[in-house]
Amino acid sequence: MKQNKYDEAEFFDNYSKMARSIQGLEAAGEWHELQTLLPNLKDKRVLDLGCGFGWHCRYAREQQASSVIGVDLSENMLQRAREMTDDRQIQYKQLAIEDIDFAPGQFDVVISSLALHYIERLDAVYAKINDCLVEGGTFVLSSEHPIFTARAAQDWHYGPTGEILHWPVDDYHDEGKRVANFLNQDVVKYHRTLATHLNELIKGFAIQKVAESKPSPEMIEQVPGMRDENRRPMFLMIAAVKV
Numbered sequence: 001m002k003q004n005k006y007d008e009a010e011f012f013d014n015y016s017k018m019a020r021s022i023q024g025l026e027a028a029g030e031w032h033e034l035q036t037l038l039p040n041l042k043d044k045r046v047l048d049l050g051c052g053f054g055w056h057c058r059y060a061r062e063q064q065a066s067s068v069i070g071v072d073l074s075e076n077m078l079q080r081a082r083e084m085t086d087d088r089q090i091q092y093k094q095l096a097i098e099d100i101d102f103a104p105g106q107f108d109v110v111i112s113s114l115a116l117h118y119i120e121r122l123d124a125v126y127a128k129i130n131d132c133l134v135e136g137g138t139f140v141l142s143s144e145h146p147i148f149t150a151r152a153a154q155d156w157h158y159g160p161t162g163e164i165l166h167w168p169v170d171d172y173h174d175e176g177k178r179v180a181n182f183l184n185q186d187v188v189k190y191h192r193t194l195a196t197h198l199n200e201l202i203k204g205f206a207i208q209k210v211a212e213s214k215p216s217p218e219m220i221e222q223v224p225g226m227r228d229e230n231r232r233p234m235f236l237m238i239a240a241v242k243v
Contacts, residue, residue: 006076012076030213034113041064045108045109048068054070054082054092116143148235152178153180206243
């Protein structure tokens with residue numbers, strides 16, 4: 001049974017109140033870097049895995065992608081995406097990422113933003129993504145960083161008066177399931193090392209660029225607490241090309 005927290009009413013309501021859910025890509029702290037990893041999308045067939053509200057789907061069409069398919073397991077997510085989308089060249093499909101079964105070479109670009117840390121078998125998903133890409137096609141992903149996922153607590157270490165002291169890392173090489181607290185609920189995520197992320201990719205891809213998230217100067221100035229995001233990377237981003 002694939003985890004589908006976003007179709008639980010309270011969880012979805014809390015998610016819908018997040019800045020990135022309301023304001024879109026510009027409110028996502030990693031977007032200014034992830035955007036630079038994307039190839040030229042003009043006339044490209046794009047697949048978005050874990051599309052959520054469809055922000056990346058609509059961005060791809062703004063960049064003149066010829067067609068976009070957004071995949072998500074959550075009906076709540078897809079309903080909101082459809083409400084926000086007025087474009088016949090964008091299709092949304094309710095499907096678990098693990099269950100995708102597209103035709104070989106069906107897409108020129110595959111994007112997956114902040115969804116793969118929910119996936120247990122990363123190797124199987126990477127293989128399916130590789131298969132549905134044309135030769136030379138691009139895969140761009142963002143996922144929670146291994147430094148962030150290593151401990152299930154996913155929180156700072158605080159001093160006696162509540163001040164942030166440091167970000168603790170432990171059990172780094174103990175890959176696998178973590179039950180983390182997100183939006184005040186237990187959520188199952190999967191920790192894997194940076195080496196695993198890269199080694200699984202190079203089985204079928206040539207890695208073009210790797211980035212570790214840091215807030216833009218504008219966000220540091222405008223968003224309270226954002227300066228602390230420079231103390232450790234929250235997200236890992238990778239651009240790779242099918243070989």
